[in-house]
Amino acid sequence: MKYLHTMVRVNDLEKSLDFYCNKLGLIELRRNDYEKGRFTLVFLGADENSEAQVELTYNWESEDYDEGRNFGHLAYSVENIYQLCQKLTDAGITINRPPRDGHMAFIRSPDNISIELLQQGDALAPEEPWMSMANAGKW
Amino acid sequence: MKYLHTMVRVNDLEKSLDFYCNKLGLIELRRNDYEKGRFTLVFLGADENSEAQVELTYNWESEDYDEGRNFGHLAYSVENIYQLCQKLTDAGITINRPPRDGHMAFIRSPDNISIELLQQGDALAPEEPWMSMANAGKW
Secondary structure, eight states, X not given: OEEEEEEEEOSOHXXXXXXXXXXXXXXXXXXXXXXXXXEEEEEEEOTTOTTSEEEEEEESSXXXXXXXXXXXXXXEEESOHHHHHHHHHHTTOOOSBOOTTSSEEEEEOTTOOEEEEEESSSOOOOOTTGGGOOOOSOO | OEEEEEEEEOSOHHHHHIIIIIITOOEEEEEEEETTTTEEEEEXXXXXXXXXXXXXXXXXXXXOOOOOSSEEEEEEEEXXXXXXXXXXXXTTOOOSBOOTTSSEEEEEOTTOOEXXXXXXXXXXXXXXXXXXXXXXXXX
């Protein structure tokens, strides 16, 4: 038995790919368009274990997708949580839970999928502007 | 960057561990109780890639968790989809989307997390009772 992917639905494929790939740093591995069913599937992976994927489902009849409480978040470890949070901030992404502890942050996708970022190895030394930054919204 | 886990909230930890481990076949890798926050985290993995995990969050003040449409499902490949679906059926789990094609099935967790099961390698030859079995509910 093998974990393959977590599927999430996206309202706007280009906006989601910009978020997950250009901003967060995942890699697009394959994409299939299904003309008959009028949907597109895109599989994304992280560079260190790209076999464990996220599947984006984009229905061509665009919909807004609500969130529920049974799903919590996706989690990734990252090489430098401050550098990534700075890159995300510069790209206009809100850091809902800033990495005040040099260890953990939360952001949300355009469809409100919560994403946990964890510093690889030991936590980084607390550092401004992160250590004084307040939470923003929920995650 | 590395995928770590997908977190889901569970209303009843014992019922969820029975579902995910005894029935579905995941392995409990570690468990931490947080007395102060009054919650328990349990990490589960599949035998072939146990580093890609599911994190169960159990809040001791039990809640029912609703579902949303932005999250779709968790997907696992399995050695023999008929054998697993039979084991699940015998254990009282509804096969919402039976593997009529010898390739794909869907079930749901006690908290309505949808789970896709995919046959490893080529699809199995269609076989009764699966090939005549109707869908049950949604997934």
